Amino acid sequence: MAKKKFSLTAHSIKVLIKKELVGSLYGWGFYGAIFVSLIICSFILKNFIGGIREENILISSYPLNFPLFVSVIVVSLYLVIISAISISREREQGTLEVLFYGPVSSFSFTIGKYFKDIFLYLITLIFFAVYFFGVSSLTNLGFTYSLTKALALSIFWVSCVISFGLFISSLTGRVRNSIIWLIAILLAFLAIQFVHSIFLNFPEEALSSPLVYLRKTLYYISKGISWVSPFSYISRGMESIQIESMKLYLLNIAYCIVYSVIFLVLSVYILKLKGVRG
Amino acid sequence: MKKIILFIGIASILIFSLEGFAQQKPSFKPALREELVYGFSVFDGKSYSGGFIPETEDTIYLIAKHNNTLSAKKTLVYFWAITGKYMAGFKSLNEEVEGTLEVLKDGKVIKELTKEDNVLSFPEGYFGEKSLFYKGEEALEEFDKYKKTVENYYNEIKKYYEAQTEYRKKLNEFFEQIKKRREAGEEGALNIEVPKEPQPPKTPSFYVTEPKKDFILNLSVGKYQIRLRAKDETIVEGSEKNIMVFTSRRTGGIGYEITPGNRWTKKESCNDPAMIIYAAGENILYFRPYSQDEYNELYYNKLIDPQNEGREDNWKWVHTSPIKNVSLLFFGQNKVLEKIDKKPFYVKQISGPELGYNIIEYNEKDFPYQKPTFEGYQLNLSSQLKKTGYQIYMQKKDENTPLSKSERGIRLVRKENSQFLYYLSFLPLMVGAIVFIRKKIRAKA
Numbered sequence: 001m002a003k004k005k006f007s008l009t010a011h012s013i014k015v016l017i018k019k020e021l022v023g024s025l026y027g028w029g030f031y032g033a034i035f036v037s038l039i040i041c042s043f044i045l046k047n048f049i050g051g052i053r054e055e056n057i058l059i060s061s062y063p064l065n066f067p068l069f070v071s072v073i074v075v076s077l078y079l080v081i082i083s084a085i086s087i088s089r090e091r092e093q094g095t096l097e098v099l100f101y102g103p104v105s106s107f108s109f110t111i112g113k114y115f116k117d118i119f120l121y122l123i124t125l126i127f128f129a130v131y132f133f134g135v136s137s138l139t140n141l142g143f144t145y146s147l148t149k150a151l152a153l154s155i156f157w158v159s160c161v162i163s164f165g166l167f168i169s170s171l172t173g174r175v176r177n178s179i180i181w182l183i184a185i186l187l188a189f190l191a192i193q194f195v196h197s198i199f200l201n202f203p204e205e206a207l208s209s210p211l212v213y214l215r216k217t218l219y220y221i222s223k224g225i226s227w228v229s230p231f232s233y234i235s236r237g238m239e240s241i242q243i244e245s246m247k248l249y250l251l252n253i254a255y256c257i258v259y260s261v262i263f264l265v266l267s268v269y270i271l272k273l274k275g276v277r278g
Numbered sequence: 279m280k281k282i283i284l285f286i287g288i289a290s291i292l293i294f295s296l297e298g299f300a301q302q303k304p305s306f307k308p309a310l311r312e313e314l315v316y317g318f319s320v321f322d323g324k325s326y327s328g329g330f331i332p333e334t335e336d337t338i339y340l341i342a343k344h345n346n347t348l349s350a351k352k353t354l355v356y357f358w359a360i361t362g363k364y365m366a367g368f369k370s371l372n373e374e375v376e377g378t379l380e381v382l383k384d385g386k387v388i389k390e391l392t393k394e395d396n397v398l399s400f401p402e403g404y405f406g407e408k409s410l411f412y413k414g415e416e417a418l419e420e421f422d423k424y425k426k427t428v429e430n431y432y433n434e435i436k437k438y439y440e441a442q443t444e445y446r447k448k449l450n451e452f453f454e455q456i457k458k459r460r461e462a463g464e465e466g467a468l469n470i471e472v473p474k475e476p477q478p479p480k481t482p483s484f485y486v487t488e489p490k491k492d493f494i495l496n497l498s499v500g501k502y503q504i505r506l507r508a509k510d511e512t513i514v515e516g517s518e519k520n521i522m523v524f525t526s527r528r529t530g531g532i533g534y535e536i537t538p539g540n541r542w543t544k545k546e547s548c549n550d551p552a553m554i555i556y557a558a559g560e561n562i563l564y565f566r567p568y569s570q571d572e573y574n575e576l577y578y579n580k581l582i583d584p585q586n587e588g589r590e591d592n593w594k595w596v597h598t599s600p601i602k603n604v605s606l607l608f609f610g611q612n613k614v615l616e617k618i619d620k621k622p623f624y625v626k627q628i629s630g631p632e633l634g635y636n637i638i639e640y641n642e643k644d645f646p647y648q649k650p651t652f653e654g655y656q657l658n659l660s661s662q663l664k665k666t667g668y669q670i671y672m673q674k675k676d677e678n679t680p681l682s683k684s685e686r687g688i689r690l691v692r693k694e695n696s697q698f699l700y701y702l703s704f705l706p707l708m709v710g711a712i713v714f715i716r717k718k719i720r721a722k723a
Contacts, residue, residue, distance in 0.1 A: 031710030038703035049696040052558045061552035127706050134702045138695040200589050
C-alpha cells in the first residue's frame with residue numbers, strides 16, 4: 001500500500017515537473033532572464049579588460065567569479081519570482097483545487113514546483129558554462145577551477161532561493177500579494193544590511209549613544225538575516241571559494257541543503273494548513 | 279544705482295567678514311586632562327609595536343599565545359585635532375600605577391598578574407624587522423649578554439684607537455727610515471716591513487632594550503576583561519578594559535610585493551593566493567616574496583594602534599618576514615620557462631627634459647659609493663610570449679619542490695577580443711528563438 005502510494009506520488013511529481021518545465025522552456029521569460037544576466041556580465045568583463053592598460057598589470061582575484069555572482073543573482077531573482085507566484089497563481093486560478101482532487105498532495109505539488117525550478121537552473125548553468133568558456137577562450141581571462149566550484153555551488157544557492165520563493169508563495173493567496181511580499185521582504189533584508197554596512201564604516205567612538213545601540217541592534221538583525229536571506233548564502237559561498245577553504249565550501253553546501261529542506265517543509269506544512277483556497 | 283550701491287555694500291561686508299574669519303588665528307592649545315592609560319608593547323605578527331590606550335578605548339586587542347606587555351600609567355592626555363587622535367604627554371607626567379592586574383573571563387578572575395622584567399631583543403640590530411621577547415631571568419640574562427657585548431666592543435674600540443696611534447707612529451718611522459736610506463744612497467728594494475693597519479672592531483650585530491617591569495599577558499583566543507587592583511584591595515578607577523584576543527584566519531601564506539618596471543614607485547600587492555596577475559602588453563615585473571598571515575582588519579588595526587579604524591568583516595594579509603634563499607620559477611606551456619634569482623637593481627634617473635628613469639642591474643663597479651635601490655626577482659613578460667596562462671612560484675635553492683602557497687597565475691589578456699563579449703550574451707536568445715520556432719512548427723504539424 002505504502003509502495004503504491006509512493007509510486008503514485010513520484011509519478012505525480014514527475015508529471016508536474018515535466019508539464020511546468022516544458023511551459024517555462026516555451027516561454028521567453030526564461031531566455032530573457034539569462035540574456036539580461038549575461039549582458040550585465042559582458043558589461044562588467046569589458047570594463048575589467050579595459051582596465052588593464054597596455055604595458056601595465058592588474059591584480060585581481062578570479063575576475064569571472066564576480067560576473068557569475070551577478071548572473072546568479074539576476075537568474076535567482078527571476079526564479080524566486082516565478083517560485084513566489086507559482087503556488088498563489090494556481091490557488092488564485094483554482095487549478096490547485098482541481099489538482100488536489102486528483103493524486104496530487106501538497107507535498108508532491110511543492111516538490112514538483114521545486115524540482116521544476118532546479119531543472120530550469122541546471123539548463124541555465126549550461127548557458128553560463130558555455131558563456132564563461134567562450135569569454136575565457138576569447139580573452140584568456142581563465143576558466144579556473146574556482147569558477148567550476150562556484151558554478152557547482154550555485155545550484156545549492158539557487159535551491160535556497162527557490163525554496164524561499166515557494167515559502168512566500170505558500171503564505172499568500174494571490175499573485176499580487178506574493179510579489180509584494182517577496183519584494184518587501186527582500187528590500188527589507190537589503191536595506192538592513194546596507195545600513196549596517198554603512199554603520200560599520202564609522203568607529204564606535206564616533207557615534208552617539210543612540211546610534212551605538214542602533215548599530216548593535218542592526219548587527220544582531222543582520223546576523224539573523226544572514227541565515228534567513230537566501231542571497232546571503234551566495235555571498236558566503238563566494239567567500240569560501242575566495243579563501244580556498246574546502247571545509248567552508250562543503251559546510252556552505254550543507255547549510256544550503258538544510259535551509260532548502262526547512263523552507264520546503266514549511267511550505268508543505270503551510271500549504272496543508274491553509275488549504276487549496278488559502 | 280541704489281541696487282549697485284547695495285550690492286557693493288553687501289559684497290564688502292561679506293569680504294571683510296570672511297577676511298576677519300581667515301585672520302582669526304586658532305587658539306590651538308589642546309586641553310590637557312590627567313587620566314589612567316595603559317602603555318603597551320604587543321606582538322603584531324612580525325615584531326613588537328608600542329603605544330598607549332587612552333580612556334576612550336574600552337577594548338585592547340592582542341594576538342593569541344604571544345607575550346604582550348601592559349603597564350598602567352597616569353599621564354596627561356590631549357586631543358590632537360589634526361590626526362583626530364588622543365595623544366599622551368608622557369614627558370610632562372609619567373606616573374606608574376602600582377597594583378595587581380586581574381584577568382577575568384566570564385566574570386571570574388582567571389589570572390592575577392604582577393609586574394615582571396622583560397626586554398625586547400633585535401637579533402638583526404635596532405633597525406632590523408625581527409624582534410624577540412624575553413621575560414624574567416631570561417630577560418636579565420639577555421640584557422647582560424648585550425651589555426657585555428657592548429662593553430667588549432668599547433674595549434675593542436679603545437684597543438683599536440691605541441693600535442691606530444701605534445700604527446701611525448710606526449708608519450711615520452717607516453717613511454723616515456725609507457727617506458734616510460734613500461738619502462744614504464740605497465737603491466732597489468729596501469726590505470723594510472710595512473706596518474699593518476689595524477681593523478676596527480665589528481659593532482654588535484644585535485640590540486636589546488633595557489629591562490623594564492610590566493604586566494605580561496599571554497592568552498588564548500577569546501574575550502576577557504582586565505582591571506587593576508591597588509594595594510589597598512580597591513579597583514583602580516578607569517583601569518577596567520575588555521581584551522579581545524584573536525588569531526590569524528590563514529597562516530603560512532606567501533605574498534608578493536610587485537614593482538612594475540614602468541612605475542617602480544607604485545608597488546602592487548599580490549597577497550591572496552586567489553589573486554591573478556593580468557597583463558596586456560610587454561612588461562618587466564620585480565617580485566619580492568614575503569611570509570604572511572591573514573588577520574581581521576579591525577582587530578589588527580586596533581592592535582597596532584587602539585585608536586585606528588577598520589572593518590570587522592574585512593581581512594588583511596600581514597607580511598611577517600621576507601623569504602630568503604629561494605628562486606622564482608616562471609612556468610608555462612607545461613615547462614619551466616625561466617629560473618630567476620634575486621638581484622640588486624639601481625634606478626637611474628634620466629637627465630634632461632625626458633624625465634624618466636631606467637632600472638639597471640646593480641654592481642659595485644658601475645655604481646661606486648652607491649647602494650642598490652631595491653632587490654627583487656626580475657620577470658620579463660616580453661611581447662614574444664604567447665597570450666595564455668602562466669604561473670610563478672618560489673623554490674628553495676637547495677630543493678626541487680615549490681614552496682607551498684607561493685603559486686600565482688599570470689594571464690596575458692587578449693584585449694582586442696573584448697568587443698565580442700556582447701555577442702556571446704545573445705546565445706540564450708538564439709536558443710530561445712530555435713525552441714520557439716520548433717514549437718510553432720510542431721503546432722502547425
